Amino acid sequence: MKETPLSNCERRFLLRAIEEKKRLDGRQTYDYRNIRISFGTDYGCCMVELGKTRVLGQVSCELVSPKLNRATEGILFFNLELSQMAAPAFEPGRQSDLLVKLNRLLERCLRNSKCIDTESLCVVAGEKVWQIRVDLHLLNHDGNIIDAASIAAIVALCHFRRPDVSVQGDEITLYTPEERDPVPLSIHHMPICVSFAFFQQGTYLLVDPNEREERVMDGLLVIAMNKHREICTIQSSGGIMLLKDQVLRCSKITGVKVAEITELILKALENDQKVRKEGGKFGFAESIANQRITAFKMEKAPIDTSDVEEKAEEIIAEAEPPSEVVSTPVLWTPGTAQIGEGVENSWGDLEDSEKEDDEGGGDEAIILDSIKMDTGVEVSDIGSQDAPIILSDSEEEEMIILEPDKNPKKIRTQTTSAKQEKAPSKKPVKRRKKKRAAN
């Protein structure tokens, strides 16, 4: 879909508001929107919400052969995708410019700054190294994708745990998470991007521009810094002329913001660590709140329940008693009775396929159960029988014949020898299959 065009009215209003130092959502010039970081159940899965902009990050690892010219270093791979649900204008073919720009910026920020120690990812020099892959998906676009993406990337990398490996001579042992606790990545520092939007040829600037503010801005300056005030990347786009002191001022602001954001990240990681250790519930289901629409909400109406009991009694008294279900068993031969119709007799198939029909037995038991319900047979009174019924999974379970003069309502099981008997009832075999399903 084409992007909704920006009307002259909106443009004028936004620029005037910025001149008066007012932003659409009431923020100050240097304020960030609310940042929310939540973690999934897997290690390395996180979601970052910067206001309404949402990025989902996932880190995964794999053992591969290293690059030829860097035999002792691991491989890092970053990928940011603009999902079609992020904005109506994002379509599979259309987003290339923006996508390339964001990916390049992210790579420069994370790879060139050497925030991850790639030497520690080496398992056997020249043969096996870890390839760490960071996948970021933009789920909702409300401005300032690059900030949210960089936060998501670094948080996911800090949260990730790779499987432990030990090398003994020529043997490489890869331990599963059950055998040995997975090991975190070795991260030197956390570079975070901060974006500045410029308006009116550099006269006014805003930190963390909204989607609307991004549309009317003249240029964008992105500074990636870590909490030690080391600049990792600087990029200025839009072709505006910036003065030296403007850039210096921006870098000072960045220092302050990055310190705050890093603190928030560390706190979030710590919280998640604590919850996992204590065995509490973690994951997206717990941390993402449900949103509710209250526009059509109905107020609770008070109900008078004082006469409910009397009414209930009246209704019960007036209702007819439930009809008794009397089953009339048909006695075929001494020891074999039939209650109800049952399904079609398929004795022949059953004998051949019984051994391999274990999987189908479960389904069959369920179907047969429902038919049994219709006939109104009481299955639960097994305990009242004299002969013991053995509930076990074994194929060769012993079948027990009930005495014929006992209450014919009870279902009897049949020995394997008695199978040849021409009993039209499938009940005994049904019983047997049910035991397996019950177990």
Added chain:
Amino acid sequence: MAGPVSVAAEYLAGSRARAARTVLGQVVLPGEELLLPEQEDAEGPGGAGERPLSLNAGARSRVRVVCGPGLRRCGDRLLVTKCGRLRHKEPGSGSGGGVYWVDSQQKRYVPVKGDHVIGIVTAKSGDIFKVDVGGSEPASLSYLSFEGATKRNRPNVQVGDLIYGQFVVANKDMEPEMVCIDSCGRANGMGVIGQDGLLFKVTLGLIRKLLAPDCEIIQEVGKLYPLEIVFGMNGRIWVKAKTIQQTLILANILEACEHMTSDQRKQIFSRLAES
């Protein structure tokens, strides 16, 4: 045509079709079938949901019931196509059986004939303007559809201007067309919207709620300060107050009204009135 459709619908429904009267105000889901009042009497006690279409159906007295958005006629019954709450409005003048419709939440607008919407002019080509209304296609607006416009006297419309107009043609097979005059040839409030002010987008349900008669929110907002406000049925609202601060406050209040209960709203308004 009605035959196979009704069979398919019954298949989907699974359970007995319910009387529309009993489900008023409750949530209905797509695929449900609803019986109109005159059909319930003919059902009889213990009648199963499936009833063969009688050949002398025309002999019964029919009440004219209007099927609103979210409902579709399916044989003799109403088939629900959107999930939401079922609503009914009694007929004013006494003829007909009233209107039934489903109140649902949606953000994406689909052009409907007769709707008044706010559009943004995207292109001027020859005699028509292309106006983006939030639907799948831009609507076309002829330059003669303004009040007092003639071939010599063209309206002053630039690309990027806001237009308030109504649809004369809006269906799924054709490009929507809109005009800025009513059937008498008068503007009646439509046309180019003024220069300043803020345009923002909300859900369609909120717009309908705000446009309902005796809407509390609008009355309370009107008491705060003088303002101009235009509601487009495509989810767009244009707001203008004396200062930028006031305009921003209004925009934020209206956007937040979606998720606030009436108590919270009253609190916010009282706080604003004080400051």
